[in-house]
Amino acid sequence: MHIPDGIVPAQVCLAGYGLTGFFTWYSLRQIDKQGNPGPQIPKASLLTAAFFVASSIYIPIPPASVHLLLNGLLGVVLGYFSFPAIVIGLFFQALIVGHGGLTTLGVNATMMGVPALLSYHIFQLRFLVDRKNPQRPVLLGIFAFLGGFIGLALSALIFMGIVIATVPADFNAGTEQTAIVTLTLMHIPLAILEGGFTAMLVIFLQRVKPELLTGR
Amino acid sequence: MATASFETYIDGRSRIHSWTPRLKLISLVLLMFAFAAIKHLSLVIPMLGVTAMMYALSGLPLSFLLKRLRYPGLFILMVVLVLPFGSGETVLAQWGPLALRQEGLMTMVLVVARFVSILTLGFILLGTTPFLTLLRAMRSLGLPTLLADMTLLTYRYLFETADMLSTMQRSMHLRGFGHRNRWLRLNGRTLSQLAGLLGTLLIRSYERSERVYKAMLLRGYGQLQSSQLAAHQPADRTSLVLTSLCVMAAIGFVITELTFLLK
Numbered sequence: 001m002h003i004p005d006g007i008v009p010a011q012v013c014l015a016g017y018g019l020t021g022f023f024t025w026y027s028l029r030q031i032d033k034q035g036n037p038g039p040q041i042p043k044a045s046l047l048t049a050a051f052f053v054a055s056s057i058y059i060p061i062p063p064a065s066v067h068l069l070l071n072g073l074l075g076v077v078l079g080y081f082s083f084p085a086i087v088i089g090l091f092f093q094a095l096i097v098g099h100g101g102l103t104t105l106g107v108n109a110t111m112m113g114v115p116a117l118l119s120y121h122i123f124q125l126r127f128l129v130d131r132k133n134p135q136r137p138v139l140l141g142i143f144a145f146l147g148g149f150i151g152l153a154l155s156a157l158i159f160m161g162i163v164i165a166t167v168p169a170d171f172n173a174g175t176e177q178t179a180i181v182t183l184t185l186m187h188i189p190l191a192i193l194e195g196g197f198t199a200m201l202v203i204f205l206q207r208v209k210p211e212l213l214t215g216r
Numbered sequence: 217m218a219t220a221s222f223e224t225y226i227d228g229r230s231r232i233h234s235w236t237p238r239l240k241l242i243s244l245v246l247l248m249f250a251f252a253a254i255k256h257l258s259l260v261i262p263m264l265g266v267t268a269m270m271y272a273l274s275g276l277p278l279s280f281l282l283k284r285l286r287y288p289g290l291f292i293l294m295v296v297l298v299l300p301f302g303s304g305e306t307v308l309a310q311w312g313p314l315a316l317r318q319e320g321l322m323t324m325v326l327v328v329a330r331f332v333s334i335l336t337l338g339f340i341l342l343g344t345t346p347f348l349t350l351l352r353a354m355r356s357l358g359l360p361t362l363l364a365d366m367t368l369l370t371y372r373y374l375f376e377t378a379d380m381l382s383t384m385q386r387s388m389h390l391r392g393f394g395h396r397n398r399w400l401r402l403n404g405r406t407l408s409q410l411a412g413l414l415g416t417l418l419i420r421s422y423e424r425s426e427r428v429y430k431a432m433l434l435r436g437y438g439q440l441q442s443s444q445l446a447a448h449q450p451a452d453r454t455s456l457v458l459t460s461l462c463v464m465a466a467i468g469f470v471i472t473e474l475t476f477l478l479k
Contacts, residue, residue: 004292005338006331010253028360037362038438039429045369046425049377050417052370077418088367092374095224095342098288102245102338103252175302193407200411201418209419 001069001159002093002108005101008166016106020087023113027083034080044081052089071112072151073198075119076144077205077212082116083109107162115154119147135213140206141199148198153191160184224284224342230275233344236455237353243462244341248334250466256476257322259469260329266465267333276343284339285332292331299324347371369428373421381417388413 031037055070075082087109093099100108126134126143133139160183205212227233232240251263271281304319341350348368355364393409429437451459 004288004295004331005248005334006252006292006327006329007295008252009255010249013249013252024360024363028362031362038433041362041365042369042425042429042432043422045366046373046377046421046428047418048366048370049373050381050414050421052374053378053381054414054417084363084366088363088370091367092370094338098284098335099291101288101334103248103334197407197411200408201415204408204411204415205418208415209422212419212422 001111001155002090002100003104003111003159003162004099005103008104008107008162010103012107012162012166013103014106016104016108016110018106019110020106020113023083023110023117024087027080027117030080040081044078044085047078048085048088051085052092055089068194068197069112069152069155070194071116071155072119072148072194073144073201075116075151076123076147076198076202079120080117082120083113086113086116111158111162112155115151115158118154119151122150123147135206135210137203137206140202140213144202145195145199147195149191149195151198152194153187156187156191157184224339225346226276226280226343228275228344230273230344231454231458232270232274232340234452234454235344235458236451237345237349238356239451239455239459240341240345241350241353241357243459243466244337246466247462248337250469251330251333251337253470253473254330255326256473257326258476259472260326263333263469264329267336270340271336274340274344276340280343281336281339285335288335289332292328296324296327299327373424373428377417377421380420381413384413384416 031040051070051074055068071082071086074085078085087105090100090105090108090112094101094105123143123146126139130136130139160180164180202213235243247266251267254260254263300316300321301314302317302320303323304317304321306318307315308318308321309316345353351359351364351367355361388409
């Protein structure tokens with residue numbers, strides 16, 4: 001689910017960079033507020049590498065490719081670091097495998113990074129639900145599922161919005177509508193899969209290495 | 217993961233190689249954006265011409281470009297191949313239910329030409345600038361320290377992490393994972409085993425990052441004064457000429473595009 005170079009008009013690319021600039025600034029400000037980011041930098045970087053490696057197994061089935069997007073999980077684990085992590089990951093993806101592109105880096109980063117930030121906040125909501133014991137597996141599972149689900153679902157919606165608004169020159173309205181509905185329906189099982197996977201992984205992390213989740 | 221060699225830099229002595237990195241980065245990115253703005257078919261030939269000229273100037277072998285374009289090219293072809301058949305009203309040719317339409321065909325030509333040109337410029341940038349030089353240039357153009365540090369560290373550990381993952385996958389396979397049927401049937405158990413795999417990868421990366429941070433601290437990480445950052449390399453004449461040519465070309469393309477739009 002990347003937008004390659006040459007497909008979207010320059011205005012969209014520029015708007016994407018503008019939004020990415022804003023969200024990067026916002027994320028960096030929040031990171032600064034949390035105090036000394038020093039020890040967090042290597043952690044976020046190595047996890048970015050791990051996420052990159054884990055998500056680069058994909059099968060291109062245009063206009064989407066089927067693989068785990070992992071942006072919800074990234075938000076859940078990395079918090080505000082997830083946005084810079086996604087920018088960097090996409091930058092490497094454009095360089096190494098030519099997936100996505102340099103002019104569309106901003107668009108792609110917004111498409112995946114904003115849902116990641118949202119997933120992080122959703123995952124943090126568990127503290128509101130149960131103040132005493134927010135790390136209960138059931139609670140972790142539910143909120144991680146929501147994080148993963150929304151991460152993919154929202155990215156897919158933004159992706160389809162951009163593709164439909166910019167690509168087809170003169171598709172007739174009927175074809176277009178069928179395409180939108182089919183694609184949306186196609187992504188629901190994927191979002192459930194992504195949510196389930198995120199929940200399983202978060203429960204696993206809580207069991208084996210809880211400090212990875214309670215760092216903030 | 218595709219373990220293609222990451223360092224795309226190819227040593228050379230061309231004018232593009234010796235172009236001041238900061239100026240090269242700005243010029244090529246500007247040109248890429250100007251290309252992305254092109255919507256009129258008559259600008260396709262000049263665009264491809266400028267791209268070809270830049271590539272010839274860079275002295276990079278053609279095989280480098282072809283190798284790099286292969287995978288993304290395949291992907292975009294699959295995306296745009298529906299256009300000539302699904303979009304537009306003027307039918308050029310008809311084979312049964314399949315109709316080749318003019319408008320769709322034109323859009324396809326435009327998208328593919330833009331894609332090839334932008335990607336080629338990107339590869340010129342990466343092929344003639346070592347990655348670390350490029351990062352330094354981005355840093356001097358205002359890339360935040362945190363982003364630069366994260367990019368460097370991610371870059372440093374990317375392939376080691378990929379190796380770690382493939383070792384883990386191999387040992388899972390040796391213990392019988394995925395043997396029963398070639399196409400992994402997606403059930404809860406498989407999914408939780410895969411979650412365990414990725415979880416372990418994350419934990420190992422996390423533990424390693426703690427060691428890396430301690431080592432970095434011992435080597436004085438975070439003590440660097442801004443004045444210690446390398447001073448800017450002064451731009452030579454060739455760099456300035458190349459930069460102004462690129463900027464003029466970019467502006468020219470945008471202005472021509474706008475006049476077409478206003479007509």
